[in-house]
Amino acid sequence: MNYIKSILFLLTAFSFNSCSVYNFTGTGKIDAKTFQVNYFRNNAPLIEPGIERTFTLELQDLIQNQTNLNLVNSGGDLTYEGEIIDYRISPTTATADQRAAQSKLTISIKVRFTNKNKEADNFEKTFSFFHNYTGTDQLVGAKLTAALDEIFERITQDIFNESLAKW
Structure with missing residues (x-):
């Protein structure tokens, strides 16, 4: 019985140790x-x-x-800034x-990313995505919100991948 507990303990310890090298988001070990x-x-x-606040x-x-x-509000190891x-x-x-x-509807956002600990990762890049809709529709209310959600989800994920996941 002690033998089984020892094996389980070792497996658990190795599992937690490996999580510091890779995690499910693909970011790996971040030096920040x-x-x-x-x-x-x-x-x-x-x-x-209001879209600038929503995107931020x-x-x-x-x-x-x-x-x-x-x-943090200032002095972060990683800084994201830019403009729509x-x-x-x-x-x-x-x-x-x-x-x-x-x-x-197409939205483009210029992003400046700074990594204080690894300057080779710094970049300035424009990210863009779009949402198609029926020409007779007007983008207001829930339709605009759905379009912005789709666009911002894609752009933020692209920014994340470029800055942290390196995909």
């Missing part, structure tokens, strides 16, 4: 303890009020949920009477 996400300004030519909070939430890093540089609605297909059959 804190991160900060500075407010992303909305500098797009077409302004949709969604990026903070994603990093907190997928890592064990602590969010494009918010565009454009027709993608037309009907016979020259009306939009389908439209596309």
Whole structure:
């Protein structure tokens, strides 16, 4: 019986030890303890009020949920900052009477990532994604919220992968 307990103890110890090398988010071992996400300004030519706050909070939430890093207001080991540089609605297909059959909302966000502990990881890059919708629909209320959720989920995951997961 003691032999079985010893084996279980060793297996458990090795399992916890291996978690420091790799975790399920793919981040591996991070040489940081804190991160900060500075407010992303909305500098797009077409302004949709409030999306800068929504994006900033969604990026903070994603990093907190997928890592064990602590969010700080300043002096973080990892810093995310930038601005929304494009918010565009454009027709993608037309009907016979020259009306939009389908439209596309595209959002582009420029991100500057700084890793105080590993400067080789620093980057400045633009991330962009889109949402297609029926041309007769207007993007307001729940439809706008659903479109923003889809776009921001993809962009924040792309930022996470570029900065921490290296995918």
